[in-house]
Amino acid sequence: MAFFSSNQSRVYLTRLLWFFIFFCSLTLSSSSIHDLLVSRGLPAGLLPKEVKSYTLSENGTLEVFLDGPCLTKYENRVFFDSVVRANLTYGSLIGVVGLTQEELFLWLPVKDIIVDDPKSGLILFDIGVAHKQLSLSLFEEPPDCKPQGMLKNHVRKEKGFEAVR
Template sequence: MAFQFKKPLPLFLFIFFLLHPFVSSERPISEPQAPATVYDLLPLYGFPKGIIPSSAKSYSLSSDGNFEIEFVDSSCYLMFKDQLVYYEKQARGKLEYGSVTGISGILTKKLFLWVPITGISSDDKTGMLEFHVGALSQKLPAKQFLRIQDCQKRRLGYGESQVVSNI
């Protein structure tokens, strides 16, 4: 004896509830995967990988763009052409496409003074990076920052760029 429905509505409801787990629109939405390293993240925001030294241990990026990078080394010096840059144990700031603002933890040597880099802008059209030191800024070709460099433990002086392998 076969089971029969007299009206189409109960048949529809029976099939709907039977198949509901398979056709449900309440499927879990997967979160987009965060890049594995800060070096994978930087190009997504228009920056070359080499603006951060190879000693980056971890990073965090919040949904509002605030970031923090922790470095393995407690002191890290890099030479970019004729610019000496120092990275503290942690660097922080706010990241948006083509712009990093409110930077702390990265300094550059100007004449005899260490001054904080407060922002970096990237211009895809010109291929230049603009580094902001307070109200002053300096533009450098982004191609100088394509390669990730290892930290130097000591301060490099001007003219010592040969110590760091070619960029």
């Protein structure tokens, strides 16, 4: 004794499948960017706490939206634009746009961020002219990111200089 005809069964299964896909997409979109990074083999602290939202396209393009441009510090100072873009694959952010790092008084764009072997405890930053390996422990927790002017003034005061206007 059948309760549904084969057409009714197909319609029911199709609706159930669409409901499942919709539910999964809601669940994924409500996770934080930091959870997403960890699920893709990257440390949560690569991006600051001030991330407002993000999008991840089917082809792996990640767009991260912050409240505004800001500065933070890992080993050196790092500047985030209000939008950071990259191609997200497992263990890497390739073709990064919107992130620069201070090296020897120069601000250099970060092009790629790669964790080849998590067991090594190292993360690789490609800054164009060089590759820099840092300890993964620097990126365990998402840092606070200060608006550009606040951190610059704070650094000047620490060194004993007053901002001249």
